[in-house]
Amino acid sequence: MHKTFLNQMPTLIKKVFFGGLIFCIALLSQSCKKEVQKKPFSLDEKYYSEKTQLYLPNDLEATLWAESPQFFNPTNMDVDAKGRIWVTEALNYRLFRNDPGKFKHHEEGDRVVILEDKDGDGVAESSKVFVQDKDLTAPLGISVIGDKVIVSSGPSVIIYTDSDGDDKPDNKEVFLTGFGGFDHDHGLHAMMAGPDGKYYFNAGNAGPHIVTDKSGWTLRSGSLYNGGSPHMIDNEPGMVSDDGKMWVGGIAMRINPDGTGLKVLGHNFRNSYELALDSYGNMWQNDNDDDGNKGVRVSWLMEGGNMGYFNTDGSRKWQADRRPGQTTAMAHWHQEDPGVIPFGDNTGSGSPTGITFYESDLLGEKYQGTLFASEAGRNVILAYKPEPTGAGFALNRHNLITSLKEEEVEDAKSRATDADKTKWFRPSDVVVGTDGAIYVADWYDGMVGGHRMIDSTGYGRIYRITPKGKNLPKPTIDLSTTQGQIAALKNPAVNVRNAGFALLAKQGSQAVEEVKAVLKDKNPYHQARAIWLLSNMGSEGIQAVENQLEADNPDLRLTAFRALRQVKTDILPYASKLSSDPSAAVRREVAVAMRDMPMNEVKAILIELASHHDGEDRYYVEALGLAMEGKEEEIYTALNQELGAEPLDWNPGFEDLTWRLHPKQAISGLKDRAMSEQLSDAQRKKAVTALGFINDQKAVNAMQEIAATNIADVKDQALWWLRYRRNNDWNEFAIDIPELKANLSPEIQKEMLTFKSVIESKSSPEAEKIKAAKAMAKDKTGGMMLIGLAEKEGLSDKLKSEISSVIFQNPEQAIRVLAGDYFSNPAESSPLAVADITALKGDATKGKQVYLGKCATCHQIGEEGRNIGPNLSMIGAKLDQNGLLDAITNPSAGVAFGYEMWLITLKDGTVAYGFLQADGPIVVLEGLQNEVYNIQASDIASRKRFGTSIMPKPSDLKMNEADISNLTAYLVGLNSETN
Numbered sequence: 001m002h003k004t005f006l007n008q009m010p011t012l013i014k015k016v017f018f019g020g021l022i023f024c025i026a027l028l029s030q031s032c033k034k035e036v037q038k039k040p041f042s043l044d045e046k047y048y049s050e051k052t053q054l055y056l057p058n059d060l061e062a063t064l065w066a067e068s069p070q071f072f073n074p075t076n077m078d079v080d081a082k083g084r085i086w087v088t089e090a091l092n093y094r095l096f097r098n099d100p101g102k103f104k105h106h107e108e109g110d111r112v113v114i115l116e117d118k119d120g121d122g123v124a125e126s127s128k129v130f131v132q133d134k135d136l137t138a139p140l141g142i143s144v145i146g147d148k149v150i151v152s153s154g155p156s157v158i159i160y161t162d163s164d165g166d167d168k169p170d171n172k173e174v175f176l177t178g179f180g181g182f183d184h185d186h187g188l189h190a191m192m193a194g195p196d197g198k199y200y201f202n203a204g205n206a207g208p209h210i211v212t213d214k215s216g217w218t219l220r221s222g223s224l225y226n227g228g229s230p231h232m233i234d235n236e237p238g239m240v241s242d243d244g245k246m247w248v249g250g251i252a253m254r255i256n257p258d259g260t261g262l263k264v265l266g267h268n269f270r271n272s273y274e275l276a277l278d279s280y281g282n283m284w285q286n287d288n289d290d291d292g293n294k295g296v297r298v299s300w301l302m303e304g305g306n307m308g309y310f311n312t313d314g315s316r317k318w319q320a321d322r323r324p325g326q327t328t329a330m331a332h333w334h335q336e337d338p339g340v341i342p343f344g345d346n347t348g349s350g351s352p353t354g355i356t357f358y359e360s361d362l363l364g365e366k367y368q369g370t371l372f373a374s375e376a377g378r379n380v381i382l383a384y385k386p387e388p389t390g391a392g393f394a395l396n397r398h399n400l401i402t403s404l405k406e407e408e409v410e411d412a413k414s415r416a417t418d419a420d421k422t423k424w425f426r427p428s429d430v431v432v433g434t435d436g437a438i439y440v441a442d443w444y445d446g447m448v449g450g451h452r453m454i455d456s457t458g459y460g461r462i463y464r465i466t467p468k469g470k471n472l473p474k475p476t477i478d479l480s481t482t483q484g485q486i487a488a489l490k491n492p493a494v495n496v497r498n499a500g501f502a503l504l505a506k507q508g509s510q511a512v513e514e515v516k517a518v519l520k521d522k523n524p525y526h527q528a529r530a531i532w533l534l535s536n537m538g539s540e541g542i543q544a545v546e547n548q549l550e551a552d553n554p555d556l557r558l559t560a561f562r563a564l565r566q567v568k569t570d571i572l573p574y575a576s577k578l579s580s581d582p583s584a585a586v587r588r589e590v591a592v593a594m595r596d597m598p599m600n601e602v603k604a605i606l607i608e609l610a611s612h613h614d615g616e617d618r619y620y621v622e623a624l625g626l627a628m629e630g631k632e633e634e635i636y637t638a639l640n641q642e643l644g645a646e647p648l649d650w651n652p653g654f655e656d657l658t659w660r661l662h663p664k665q666a667i668s669g670l671k672d673r674a675m676s677e678q679l680s681d682a683q684r685k686k687a688v689t690a691l692g693f694i695n696d697q698k699a700v701n702a703m704q705e706i707a708a709t710n711i712a713d714v715k716d717q718a719l720w721w722l723r724y725r726r727n728n729d730w731n732e733f734a735i736d737i738p739e740l741k742a743n744l745s746p747e748i749q750k751e752m753l754t755f756k757s758v759i760e761s762k763s764s765p766e767a768e769k770i771k772a773a774k775a776m777a778k779d780k781t782g783g784m785m786l787i788g789l790a791e792k793e794g795l796s797d798k799l800k801s802e803i804s805s806v807i808f809q810n811p812e813q814a815i816r817v818l819a820g821d822y823f824s825n826p827a828e829s830s831p832l833a834v835a836d837i838t839a840l841k842g843d844a845t846k847g848k849q850v851y852l853g854k855c856a857t858c859h860q861i862g863e864e865g866r867n868i869g870p871n872l873s874m875i876g877a878k879l880d881q882n883g884l885l886d887a888i889t890n891p892s893a894g895v896a897f898g899y900e901m902w903l904i905t906l907k908d909g910t911v912a913y914g915f916l917q918a919d920g921p922i923v924v925l926e927g928l929q930n931e932v933y934n935i936q937a938s939d940i941a942s943r944k945r946f947g948t949s950i951m952p953k954p955s956d957l958k959m960n961e962a963d964i965s966n967l968t969a970y971l972v973g974l975n976s977e978t979n
Helices: 003-008 011-032 328-332 406-411 482-489 494-520 524-534 538-550 554-567 572-578 584-593 599-611 618-627 632-643 652-661 664-674 681-692 697-707 712-725 746-760 766-777 780-791 797-807 813-819 834-838 844-855 881-889 961-972
Strands: 046-049 054-057 060-067 074-079 085-089 110-116 126-133 141-145 148-153 156-161 171-177 188-193 199-203 209-212 218-222 250-255 263-269 272-277 283-287 296-301 345-348 352-358 370-375 380-384 387-389 392-394 397-402 427-432 438-442 461-467 901-906 911-919 922-926 932-936 940-945
Touching: 054 060, 074 188, 074 438, 074 494, 085 141, 085 148, 110 148, 126 156, 141 199, 141 494, 148 188, 156 188, 188 272, 188 494, 199 272, 218 250, 218 263, 250 272, 250 283, 263 283, 283 352, 283 370, 296 352, 296 370, 370 427, 380 427, 392 618, 397 406, 482 494, 482 524, 494 524, 494 538, 524 538, 524 554, 538 554, 538 572, 554 572, 554 584, 572 584, 572 599, 584 599, 584 618, 599 618, 599 632, 618 652, 632 652, 632 664, 652 664, 652 681, 664 681, 664 697, 681 697, 681 712, 697 712, 746 766, 746 780, 766 780, 766 797, 780 797, 780 813, 780 901, 780 911, 780 940, 797 813, 834 881, 834 961, 844 961, 881 961, 901 922, 911 932
Parallel strands: 074 141, 074 427, 141 188, 272 352, 352 427
Antiparallel strands: 046 054, 054 397, 060 461, 074 085, 085 110, 110 126, 141 148, 148 156, 156 171, 188 199, 199 250, 209 218, 250 263, 272 283, 283 296, 296 345, 352 370, 370 380, 380 397, 387 392, 427 438, 438 461, 901 911, 901 940, 911 922, 922 932
């Protein structure tokens, strides 16, 4: 139809014409492109293997394939074309927290070890060291891609090249460097070859990550997170990369094999241990929560997606942003904020580790398309069969392999030190071998998390999982022939496929026909691999990929579009064609591809994509949000014209888009909806929330109007938003509410500053200094000032001695505890005998009374106690009796992340102390009485983070051995919601 004719059609006729046309096309498309029906996934009943001490489904069996001393402390694995397993070791694991005098370690650096089953009996009898390097300190990732061995060991990705195949490195190259997280669990993780031939990898939130690729492009990612390691002191939020974007926290990345083209694919994780890709190009990961918050997740990662751990610039923790009524998991991942991707499956508590996607049928047809995720904290390998649901996926969890009975998996311990070693099964990685078997690395320790170990020997093991009663022979891969390269491309081992991919791509047009034949393979994942490869094989190959845009299987249409994006400069014809595809996942991918494209080129496509939103698909609206990023105001005008209505008549799709985009021009409409009693509570709340994300004085004014209404639900919400936003995004706007002060008490601070000046004055008599110091030592604020002076060595030995006689009676518990690092406690008692405590039989009933009398001032259990320190409601699901005993008697051995005490001194000499919640233009501390201090960053003179826990030792609380035994008996029973 001629364009001029279309322009002359009346708007209403156009809508009716195109609506009918699209409806007819959709009907035809649905008949031609039916969704692939998949059988429901379920596991066979489990049995217990005496030989391996594992529980497995009845159709699988396990063998102990390798164990120490063939290797030690395995952190990650990969498989080469010979079917050998490569392992990175971490004997030198966090030696700042694990005494090298007590734990096995390597002075010459950590190692990469090669393991092989040469005789095919299902057990590895060969072990050799490929490399030992002082630059390897507890490396967390390895990939073997051709003759290159890629090791991730913060701050660098190191490539060792074995040119002559003698299993010794001939060259060492620092491929990328500048990542944070040296000797830290939240650092740099494994690379893998994607189906497109590029390398994919990730890093945790232990930044800053300031990394420049070979083309000179620089990534900058950070947050306010500084913790867990003495090496981590300079992370910061709000950094901008060379693409103009602000990437935050943990990040997923892609890079070309030559070191150019570094690109961020997702961000704002806490610490995703590893990235896994399927052959369609879908990215999968798991991510750890803050300890004890039952927020661990297994997720599908949308390209460019914000996964919601911090706020958008990384300056605030989730606790600072938690809204009234939000559950911990929803707040932990900012799930109710526009711009955040759904978290997937919330697995509860745990310590997620390696992850892989199984695409073969060699393990059994039912396992094809299964995501395997290691969960070290809960002693289990989880299995998912992701089900496409709208623009995202549903993830239904199954316990595949575990050392525990099924009903005990939820009660697994991240610390288990009793005689029962079943909870020492700590899967650190899971990979697929060239034979189709699953290989599971077991870190084997009584503890995971907190950068600590219990096992001093470094023992580790690897299990091989195969179909019961079926031999899986190791294939011989001949890469010298085209058919051998095709066989490699089809291999179950992820990085082995890349050898076939690279050699076939090098052949180009000469091998196109052979690769096109793979498009007819019965395995859809093989078909997808052929699509990626054909896009790299010249015009004939690209034509074959373009034909796949018409495939019946939406996964293949989606793959074809992804592949064409990487090789074609003009993707708009494809995007326009697919913008009305019947598959929401295909349309989602079109939306993601539009993210950085000019408005004048993509306007019609965006409107078409938006017209399909029903208001129910969170993945889809987030993809639309990414597509419209930076274009919100302009596109909203167009969307309002095409899809909008009067504010109270918005349909669910337009309402959801407005919430996601929250443009300034929607302020009036959002205010009307928030104040309308015709709408439901949920609709009004959504409007208020959208207003809370608009940084404009008019939004502030609208919120103040809402706060003045008589509609109780929105009135309270609006008041909360005004108080909350005053301390961050709206701090520059006029807000008519009482201003929160930073100082604890101006008059007391002033008095303490006078005493401090006496101490610091060289002319003050000694007696006056002592009098002033003792007065300060009795006061909360003065005591913290003295600790600050002691930290800077601003006190004489005489003064320190005099202060010691007073400061340990300070009314503030935290000051009494922290003072122990700087002053001698004259009343210091001998430590309690742990052996005497363990010999006692604790009484849980009496233990609860100990909790109420000694612990509830800081720790909450259910509705009892105060929320200052970590919540203990589920502590029994995390620590066993010995673990609890150690935490109680030695509290500073492992300070929980986020509970480090900070002392902030302002330029006028006043101080504030507490837990850091936000670090931006306004620094937010939460005090020990749950009070909030909002401090202008420009007013700060110095900051001090303490490594000592503010939890007092039992002797400080006048607790004896019986008290601790009883308390431990009570706490260890807190292992389910019903408790």
